[in-house]
Amino acid sequence: MRKILIIGAAVLLAAACSANTAGTTAAAPSGAEAAAPGKDATAVGFIFVGPRDDYGYNQAAYEGSQAVAKAFPDLKVLTAENVPEDDNAARVMNSMIAKGAKIIFATSYGHLDAALKVAAEHPDVAVFQQGNLITGTPPKNAGTYFGTVYEPVYLAGIAAGRATKSNKLGFVYAFPISQTLNNINAFHLGARSVNPKVQTFTVSTSSWCDPAKQAEAAANLLKQGVDVITQHQDCTATVIKTTEAAGRYTVGYHADASAIAPKGWLTGSQWNWGPLYIDMVKTARSGGFTGSKYNGNFRVGYRTGENPFVQSPYGPAVDEETKKLIEQARERLTKSSPFAGPVLDQKGEVRVLDGHVPDYEEIEKMDYFVSGVVGSLPKS
Amino acid sequence: MLLVDVLAGGVRGGTAIMFAALGETVSERAGVVNLGTEGCMLLGALGGYAVAAETGSPWLGLLAGAAAGALLAAVHALLVVWRDADQFATGLTLMFLGLGLTSLYGAAYVGESAPGFAPVPVPVLADLPVAGEVLFRHGPVTYLAFAAAPALWWWLRATKGGLLLRTAGERADALVVHGHRPGLIRGLAVVAGGALAGVGGAQLATAYAHAWFEGMTAGRGFIAVSLVIFAAWRPLRVMAGSYLFGAALALAPALQARGYALNQFALDVLPFVITLVILAVLGRRTLRAAPAELRRVFQSASSR
Numbered sequence: 001m002r003k004i005l006i007i008g009a010a011v012l013l014a015a016a017c018s019a020n021t022a023g024t025t026a027a028a029p030s031g032a033e034a035a036a037p038g039k040d041a042t043a044v045g046f047i048f049v050g051p052r053d054d055y056g057y058n059q060a061a062y063e064g065s066q067a068v069a070k071a072f073p074d075l076k077v078l079t080a081e082n083v084p085e086d087d088n089a090a091r092v093m094n095s096m097i098a099k100g101a102k103i104i105f106a107t108s109y110g111h112l113d114a115a116l117k118v119a120a121e122h123p124d125v126a127v128f129q130q131g132n133l134i135t136g137t138p139p140k141n142a143g144t145y146f147g148t149v150y151e152p153v154y155l156a157g158i159a160a161g162r163a164t165k166s167n168k169l170g171f172v173y174a175f176p177i178s179q180t181l182n183n184i185n186a187f188h189l190g191a192r193s194v195n196p197k198v199q200t201f202t203v204s205t206s207s208w209c210d211p212a213k214q215a216e217a218a219a220n221l222l223k224q225g226v227d228v229i230t231q232h233q234d235c236t237a238t239v240i241k242t243t244e245a246a247g248r249y250t251v252g253y254h255a256d257a258s259a260i261a262p263k264g265w266l267t268g269s270q271w272n273w274g275p276l277y278i279d280m281v282k283t284a285r286s287g288g289f290t291g292s293k294y295n296g297n298f299r300v301g302y303r304t305g306e307n308p309f310v311q312s313p314y315g316p317a318v319d320e321e322t323k324k325l326i327e328q329a330r331e332r333l334t335k336s337s338p339f340a341g342p343v344l345d346q347k348g349e350v351r352v353l354d355g356h357v358p359d360y361e362e363i364e365k366m367d368y369f370v371s372g373v374v375g376s377l378p379k380s
Numbered sequence: 381m382l383l384v385d386v387l388a389g390g391v392r393g394g395t396a397i398m399f400a401a402l403g404e405t406v407s408e409r410a411g412v413v414n415l416g417t418e419g420c421m422l423l424g425a426l427g428g429y430a431v432a433a434e435t436g437s438p439w440l441g442l443l444a445g446a447a448a449g450a451l452l453a454a455v456h457a458l459l460v461v462w463r464d465a466d467q468f469a470t471g472l473t474l475m476f477l478g479l480g481l482t483s484l485y486g487a488a489y490v491g492e493s494a495p496g497f498a499p500v501p502v503p504v505l506a507d508l509p510v511a512g513e514v515l516f517r518h519g520p521v522t523y524l525a526f527a528a529a530p531a532l533w534w535w536l537r538a539t540k541g542g543l544l545l546r547t548a549g550e551r552a553d554a555l556v557v558h559g560h561r562p563g564l565i566r567g568l569a570v571v572a573g574g575a576l577a578g579v580g581g582a583q584l585a586t587a588y589a590h591a592w593f594e595g596m597t598a599g600r601g602f603i604a605v606s607l608v609i610f611a612a613w614r615p616l617r618v619m620a621g622s623y624l625f626g627a628a629l630a631l632a633p634a635l636q637a638r639g640y641a642l643n644q645f646a647l648d649v650l651p652f653v654i655t656l657v658i659l660a661v662l663g664r665r666t667l668r669a670a671p672a673e674l675r676r677v678f679q680s681a682s683s684r
Contacts, residue, residue: 051483051594053490082483170637203636206644211589211596212396216389216630220637223385237491241590245498260493376641 037141038103038126038284043076044068045096047083049108049234050209056234056254057208057271061107061130064273071278072285076100085110093118097125103284105130105277109177116142126284131179133297133364140290145280147308148301148360149179150186152269153230154338155311155326156251157190159266160228161198162322163249164191169200170221172231172239174208176377178364180232185370186338187230187251192372194325201226202375208234218242228266249317256312265315267326276300276308299360302333339363344371385634386627387514394626395522396421396584396597400604401611401618402532403449403576409536409613410569411549411562411673415471416456418601419478420449420574421581426482426489428582429592433494438586441494442521442579445586449578450571452478457570461563467677475601483594490593497521497587519587521579528576529619536615545569549671577601603651610658612669625651 044065052062062079069077078096083089089111093104097118104127106115112132119127119142127142134144160169169191173180188200201221205213214231218239221229229243230251237260243250244261252258252268283292300306311330314323336357343352345368352358369377400417407414414420427448432441456474459465497519505516515526536542544565547555552562584600585592603625611617632647659666670678 051487051490053487054593059491201637201639203633204644205633206648207598209593210598211591211593212393212584212598212600213629213633215589216393217633217637219389219392220385220630220633224637226637235490235591235593237493237591238589241496245590374639375636376639 035124036287037124037289038281039124039287039289041075041102041126041281041285043078043096043100044103044105044281045078045080045093045099045101046105046107047080047089047092047096047111049083049085049111051081052079054209054235056236058107058234060254060271060273061105064271064277065105067274068277068281071274072281075281083108083111085114087114089114090117093127094121097122102126103281104128107131109179112144126289128280128294133361138296140295143289143294143296143298145276145294145298146179146300146364147276148299148363149269149309150182150338150363151302151307151333152309152311153183153253154186154190154333155329156230156267156269157187157192158194158326158329159314159318159322160187160230160249160251161191161193161195162319162325163266163317164195164198164228166225166227167195167197167199168224168226169198170218170224170226170229171200171202171373172214172217172221172229172233173202173204174233175204175206176367178366181366181369181377182363183232183253184373185343185366188370188373189338189343190329193329194322198372200373202369202373205233211235211238214238215242222246222248230268252312258313258315261315263315264317266318267314268312269309270312271308272310273308275306297361299364301360302330303335303337337363339366345369346371346373346376382634382638384510384513386630387623388517389630389634390623390625390627391514391522392518392588392626393629394622394624395518395525396580396588397600397604397607397625398525398529398619398622399580399583400577400601401607401622402528402615403573403580404604404608405532405573405611405613405615405618406545406576407453407570407573408608408674409549409671410545410566411552411671411677412457412460412566412570413467413471413605413674413677414453414456414474414570414573415468415602415605416452416474416478417471417573417577417604418597418599419475420452420577421584421597421601421604422478422482422595423448423452424578424581425585425596426486426581426592427578429492429494429585430486430489432496432586433489433492436495438495438497441586442582445578445582446575447578449581450575453571453574453577454567456574457567460570461567479595486592486594492592494586494590494592496585496590497583519583521583521587525583525619529615533615546671549673552673577604580604599652603655606655606659609666609670610655610662612666613671624654628654 046065048058050058080092107130109131115129129144131146191198203217228249231239244264249264250261258265341352341356342354424445428441428445431444432438459470502516506512548562548565555562607621611621628651
């Protein structure tokens, strides 16, 4: 049902979106073997899985695209919202390429297959995919990129672990993809680093944005005595408002939502894609994409600097001692990782050995909950 | 207790479905199927949320939701009653129209904050064991729904208006003989049904999810349509069925919050499996209960 609705929405919105891209330059001929991917691009295309104003993931990516438009006044920026994570994505990207785009940003995790297909068909187009991982050797004109969102999530976990009185934290998530598991585990480990008794209860909604399901998820977590709730959802208002109405604490995601949780807001993680997008576009336009750091699975974090994820401002409930602990942890993360060993899974098995600091790729392959997280991965 | 949580969740989440299903009952008892109910709910959700955001009053939002749902249903009435258009094709098209319109004009309200309905525990009753939590700790619109189903039941049964409406669905020619206009009655029934679906949508946005998001009804309008069929077009059974579906939707998060290992995807399809099972079990019995004028539209493909 949901899928039908989404496709229906996509069909209807396609008409609305065409206005965004109308009037661009004539299609550039593709297939010229020699051109470096994205070199001298006059147009860049961005596809988003949701609407550009969802107060979350897609809005952050959209704002990044507008930062690119501002930085390169001579560049035509094409955008398409509500692009499903299937072959429709390839169709939309191809139509952008037909309109002259030589650089494509496919900004949703599930856009990877379509993005790789488009990259194979158009060797002169540089294709950037946000959040997923290319297995094996990446094509000369494609790469993935992401930041280590779990690092600010770990810091926010510290605030949660300090704030809770019931020692029960709640986490509402969509799907058990690695990014989400990283976030849940990091949140819990952050909380546990300051509060060894803490437990993190998880509920999945199997949707990136289904406010009705989120309402029910939050209500049930609150019922279990959870007094700090966070989430990994594309739209975040429902969970935050439900938690605030119950007089409990919120840790945000995607955006500073302290306005809708004036009492219970602790902190959160939010995005700043602009600088990274601009550097990626600059690299591709100069003709230097192939072999660059972007031609692969590019990851940034506190260890490398320039993380596109930043911590949200603090709410009134966070005390000075907590802020100090978070500062110390941030300092620690520039040399270490939230997942520095030993890390145990729910069964008590050691998953990261004592003393080992896993690298970004290793972390993104995480497929388990750490010990202390309550709930099991949805079976499929 | 798990059962209490699931039942309370069923009442909380079943309210929106109930309003939509009662609306569909009104429409179908007059002889018109409205598959556009999902679209009416979406318009109601956006209309309700937007007006609540602009005026600061969720009650005005509720009224606006009713008006928005009625507006879309009026298109259905015009096409089906006046132009004799196919009910199914028109309804489905209106569903997509509602989805498209709300995605387009709703974009401004995604992430926008609006005042909503907060739970109001009923004094004394809210403290009853089990029943207190299941029934008496909800928002005012949920209490309104408690009254709506019995009221509709009484109205259909005991008033002249109800009789005229039922006759339009059973023996339209009899109405003509007595100088009534079945077309007008059907049209009004469809519009009233759309208004109720709009209230359901507005409740979803302003009392349950406290947010607007495109497509947020997520199939509840269709659940409402099938619910009416297996509730045999009777308001009180519609009420019970709505809570059953609400409970089915509430089961997954209630189990997960307790850490049970479960198949999330199986639980997600549960409401729809329940629908199919009930329809299969009831089989042609459902059709026998249908208003006669509706049966002609509804006759399923039989092997006999």
